[in-house]
Amino acid sequence: MIELYESQRAMRNMRRAAMQRGVVAILDVGSSKIACLVLRFDGSDPSDENIGSLAGQSGFRVIGAATTRSRGVKFGEISSMGETERAIRTAVQAAQKMAGIRVDHVIACFSGAGPRSYGLAGTVDVMGVTVDEQDVARVLSACDVPDFGHGREVLHAQPVNFALDHRSGLSDPRGQIGNELACDMHMLTVDAQAIQNIAHCVKRCDLELAGLASSSYAAGVAALVEDEQELGAACIDMGGGSTGVSIFMKKHMIFSDAVRMGGDHVTSDISMGLQVPTATAERIKTFYGGVVATGMDDREMIEKGGETGDWEHDRRTVSRAELIGIMRPRVEEILEEVRACLDAAGFDHLPSQQIVLTGGASQIPGLDGLASRILGHQVRLGRPLRVHGLPQAATGPGFAGAVGLSLFAAHPQDEWWDFEIPVDKYPARSFKRAVQWFRDNW
Amino acid sequence: MQPLSRKSQSARHDPAPSRLKYRFERLKLTPGFRFCIRVVLPFALSVGAVSLWFASDDNRLAFNQMISEVRETVESRPEFQVKLMAVDGATSIVAEDIRKILPVDFPVSSFDLDLGKMHETVVALSAVRDATVRVRQGGILQVEVVERVPKVLRRGDRGLELLDETGAFVRLANARADYAKLPVIAGDGAHDAVKEALALYAVTGPLKARLRGFERMGARRWDVVLDHGQRILLPETKAVRALERTIAMDQAIQMLGRDLTVVDLRLTQRPTIRMGEDAVQAMRSSNTIKAGGE
Structure with missing residues (x-):
């Protein structure tokens, strides 16, 4: 687990450095198109207020956008490195040219690579009277990680719920008094090779990878409105080579899967x-x-x-x-596969069963009627949120992943590796451990 | 498997930039590099080109010559030509002098005239108290002069000198008779006390006919010299008052009409007179008579 921490933390630091510099590129590596947005962060931190003028998505501005036909990507995975690299180069160069500034950091997302969701739970006794950061760290590390197999890598690991002595649904347990702290975590694993391929492609383009995300997650962030994210909704991102499914509840993604059709x-x-x-x-x-x-x-x-x-x-x-x-049988087949995914995830048991269709393939006329017949009644077509400076050409549903990734870049959700590392996992003779010892004994 | 050779590949439709081009584009978008291209490089190029051109002696010479030629043409334009000199406020002798010491051969460009130096030269003339030198419209060198007015004659080593009221030398006088109205002064440091001498002269009214002049004694006080070798010795301070007193005494008892040689007023409380030789003899004999001697 430690090396995952290291690489993800390194990426997170890179992202922070990019924010400091003010310019970061967003790369959506899809099967039919590769989109690149260049974001400029203007330094204002909207997290000070609860809801800003643009619902927390101010703070950045799109200054460059470019798309190119994707080459060498199949089913959302890179199948030909050289061609993909050239396609990325095309998109990045065009976006840079439009922005008029050079970008060095890139946050990428992709849809394929066989995502698999796991729900993790952990319980730990609170050490002091109130819950502090170390308790949170310990309960996160106490989550029993399933054996997700060799050659797979954790892409997301987000704590979605904390419970303190039968009180569940806490978003931030720190400072609260209790005895037993429990945590639910959603973990998404993908094929390690897909990550390595995309990292290699990005590196070959002289760019630094400052973050990775699943594009179904990004599409959900962009296409679901706030109450849908809160009450429970599924976002179906119908791309070119694969169709991503992500279920949101209480503003957290709790399930994600992909259908290898699009x-x-x-x-x-x-x-x-x-x-x-x-x-x-x-x-x-x-x-x-x-x-x-x-x-x-x-x-x-x-x-x-x-x-x-x-x-x-x-x-x-x-x-x-x-x-x-x-066309219809193939679309029906895709939607039935999606239905199977949702059934496997237990989507029926959510309080609200809103389904949002987005992605380039969701623009087929009449799709919402067909989808409501297969998936359930509450189906709507979703477009990505509006963000500052996004060109009109890039506001269609096909750009939900890219826009969602921009929002994700501006306000990343806390992941496992953003929390403190528990003291006993530190290497021996760590300064922090000494501090902890003092705090415990004095 | 795609063909590995690059040519047979259907890369004709691929708009991707080559690696080199991509890197170059990124370099072009780097702020520092852009600054170099837009500012540093043109600056360095122009400075380098100019210094390279100036490195050759011929070019430098030609450049300097060009500069001086342009200067010449501008300076020799008729608008800047000064054609004649006008001297105002000076008598003809002084104006002659001024024309003599300002060696300007007209026409001359106004850029070649050093007005400051000319002003110094003119003011350095002893007969000139103040002067302004400027180039007037129409190409005229205007010299406006305020002359010194001679107020006293000084008899010195060089002969008769004319001094103004501050004691500054104006010019030499040929003869006393030319300046009959002016008083004559003499003695060491006489020119430092011209003002006092003039004040004394102003009150000499009844004595004017007999007055020969004023002599500065020991560079501290005045003697009034009258004809027949008579002198009035005035004190250092309040000399005018002492002289008035003398005149009053003279008018009362015709003192100066008698056989006196010196009226000494250096001690104000005790005026003293020195009688002439004959008077002394006469007084002695009369005293003898009075005493009934012999």
Whole structure:
């Protein structure tokens, strides 16, 4: 656990250094596009007030934004390092150029790599009369970490709930009087290789990795409004290569998973079904796509086009109903997989069952009707929050991950490694241990 | 597996910058580097170019020559030409002197005139009390002079000198008769007490016809010299009052009309007279007669 602490703490320090300098880049490595935002922090700390003028998201400003077609990323994981590196370079350079300033620190998010959620619980006796930081540290380290397997890495480990002697639901137990402190923690593990790949790509671009996040978490931060986060909601981030699911409750993520299917699969279905190249299929999908067919759609004919020189081949047409007939089963399949994820997470038992669809693939017309039939009644389409200086082109649902990551960069949630390290985990002869000894004995 | 050779790759559509280009772009966006490019480099280049050009002697010479030529053309413009000198407030002799000691050959550029030095030269003339020198509109060198007015004649080693009221030398006088109205002074330090001498002269009214002059004795007090070798010895202080007293005595008893050689007023409480040789003899004989001697 110690080396994880070290690397995550190092990243956190890097993030702090970047905030000090005032400029940090946000990189959303997706399967269909790579988005890069350049944020400038203006130094004002909105955490002083409870709710600022922009609900706590002031304090930074987007000064550069760029997107590029993603290359070498499949299912939200890097499959070809060189191509991904070049794509990142393209996005970063364009965003830098727009910002007019060089960025050195980057916070990245990705959707794939088989995320797995674990709920952890730990209990410890309070040492003094009141709970102090060391007690919190001890209860965090007392959480029994499951064997998540070799080759996996913890991406998020957020304490979501503290309980003190049968009083549960405490967000900050410090200073309270009690005997037994318990803690619930949500831990998200991903494939270690995916992290290493993305870290390597970022390093090859002469950038420093100042943070990593799961993009389904980031999308949830951006697309869910405050009461949804508080009462319980699921955010479904429908990307190109994978669909992320994250469940929020009491402003904490309590579950996250990903379905390895997305909009690219719909495109490839169209491409195969209509015998057209992928680019044409993508174009047809975005212009004429849908999931609910009506009688009108039988008469609407779509030119498939082509450049073979064969007149008959190049003048083929297809009705929109046929297109919908190809798209709908795949979208249904994705949503059913999502439903399976939500069922496995026990989403039915939450007090509020709001579902928010976001991500680029959520823009299929009629998707909300189909989703409400499969997932439940409370479905809405979510767009990311508005942030300062974000260009109009980057306000669509496809940028929920990037915007959420900006919010995450400005106000990171406390993770395990942000808390104090318990005294007995310190190396021997530590100064802090001596201080603790004095405090205990005098 | 994608083809490994770079050319066959379908990289034509890939807009990615090369590593080198990417790094260069980042370097260009670095604030320090931008400052260097925008400020330091142009500055260094221009300074380097100029100093390189000036490193050659010929260039320096040509540059200096160019500067002086431009200067020349500006200075020789008709607007800056001074064509003649006007001397105001001076008598013809002094004006002549001024023209003599200011060696300006007109026309001359006003840039070449050193007005401060000219002013010093003019003021250094003994006959000039004050002067202003300036270039007037229309290219005229205007010299305005306030002359010294001679108030006394001093008989000194050089002959007759004219002094003004402060005792400053004005010029030599040819003859006493030319300045009959002016009093004559003499003696050591006479020019330091011209003011007192003038005050004495002002009160000599009835004696003016007999007055020869004033002589400074021991550089501290005045003697009034009258004709027939008579002298009035005045004290150091309140000399005017003593002289008035003498005149009063003279008017009362015609004292100075008698055979006296000296009226000594140096002690104010005790005026003393020295009689002439004949008078002494006469007084002695009359005294003898009175005493009934012989």
